[in-house]
Amino acid sequence: MTVSSDTVMGIDLGTQSIKVIIYNPVNRKIVSTTSHPFELTSKNDGTREQHADWWIDGFNSCLNRIDPDLKKSVIAIGVSGQQHGFVPIDKKGNVLAPVKLWCDTATGRECNEIMNAVSGAEECIVAAGNPIAVGYTASKIRWLKKNNPVAYAKMHTILLPHDYMNFYLTGHKTMEYGDASGTGLLDVRNKCWSKELISALDNDRDLTPCLPNLINADDIAGTINESRAKELGLNVGVIISSGGGDNMMAAIGTGNVEKGMLTASLGTSGTLFAYHDEPAIDPNGELAAFCSSTGGWLPLLCTMNCTVATEQMRDLLDINLTSMEELASEIPPGSEGVITIPFYNGERTPALPDAKGSIFGLDTQNTTKAHLLRSAMEAGIFNLKAGIDAFKRSGMTFTEVTLTGGGSKSALWRQICADILNLPVRIIKQEENAAFGAALQAIWAHKKHIGKAEPIINITKEHLDLDFEKQHTPDPVSVKQYENIYKQYQSLIKLIATQYK
Secondary structure (H helix, E strand, O other): OOOOOOEEEEEEEOOOEEEEEEEEOOOOEEEEEEEEEOOOEEOOOOOEEEOHHHHHHHHHHHHHOOOHHHHHOEEEEEEEEOOOOEEEEOOOOOEOOOEEOOOOOOOHHHHHHHHHHOOOHHHHHHHHOOOOOOOOHHHHHHHHHHHOHHHHHHOOEEEOHHHHHHHHHHOOOEEEHHHHHHHOOEEOOOOEEOHHHHHHHOOOOOOHHHOOEEEOOOOEEEEOOHHHHHHHOOOOOOEEEOOEEHHHHHHHHOOOOOOOOOEEEEOOOEEEEOOEOOOOOOOOOOOEOOEOOOOOEOOEEEEOOOHHHHHHHHHHHOOOHHHHHHHHHOOOOOHHHOEEEOOEOEEOOOOEOOOOOEEEOOOOOOOOHHHHHHHHHHHHHHHHHHHHHHHHHOOOOOOOEEEEOHHHHOHHHHHHHHHHHOOOEEEEOOOOHHHHHHHHHHHHHHHHHOOOOOOHHHHHHHHOOEOHHHOEOOOHHHHHHHHHHHHHHHHHHHHHHHHHO
């Protein structure tokens, strides 16, 4: 940045809310944080949808609460967005249908249809590096073709949530490799669209023209549209970086931009991801072979249910966050036999899109609020533990894990994570890691744009700080207990899988 008054904006378009931060890179301070909540349309068939205009209204609500002079100091914007969402737009840029989200499991049949068209999941991995998991964008496109043929016929461009925000700001339709790899249509080895997978979507229509131009992670999506700048109170000429999926941006926001680092995101979904400088293809298909939003790759394991489990229990029991922490802390590791299988949204890893939540091991002594809450917290991490084995299959090992997401604010949950994963836990001082990662990417892109390019690793090292007071180390006794409980957890998953396949 050239002068101390210059700031950057990071936007995190999430499932539950949109958050906007403004960061001063010279003073290294977040000088403004605003957010706006979202509703979610849910149906019994697994449908999970939002309307794109909710996002725009929420963004405008955030900006209306920011000081006008501060908005005028912004020189670059980065956008993080929930992955996999499908935003179909027509020639004029109008959104044609409600946006199916990452947690939508109503398209399980379409996943199988796409993979069968290329001779199965294994051939899908050969063609593009990934099977078509439930939640990926590809199956949502096929679902639209079958269920809303009028909108499908009008579809001119396929965008992801963060791409739609970039389009709103710039008028340009772009996509970068990290978020694009979550569509299921990108050949992640060669970083290009897969002809085989695109053909599998629709034998009669070539959808290649509907896919936006792919840009590099340090490129810009464009500069803000002049009329949009005036409407939002921003300066003309503000650059919009390529942006990326929320996991890709959280990787930047936790410094996960070099080999050997592991991040766990404890949000609505649970994710484990690690930077790699070459494609990391899991032959079992459990590990998503994604690209990063920093020029490399970001192999990732995603579960559909993490804080979902605790939120369900808190709502049921009418417990606030502070009380949840206090009650769950009273119960020992393993919740005295209570084991929760938290598949409230169905599940992507393991692939059980039609599964439901289950609670095992209840008796007259452990059927209490405290036991149910602690078991729900443990379940979110058990679901991630399988990812460690998947990373090992790809030749990656780790000595610590960085936590992000809402669950990382809980001291108890941080300790549970350290004990179940058997890794030291660290926390970054800067909160809202996805939004902050988007802001750091904006700095990176701006530096390149003005001819002062700098490696992203230098930028993360300069602007990220560890919170040493929130670090946790595994407790050897708890680690051993959890190893045995995890075996029971896996056995129970095998049991319920017979009911939902």
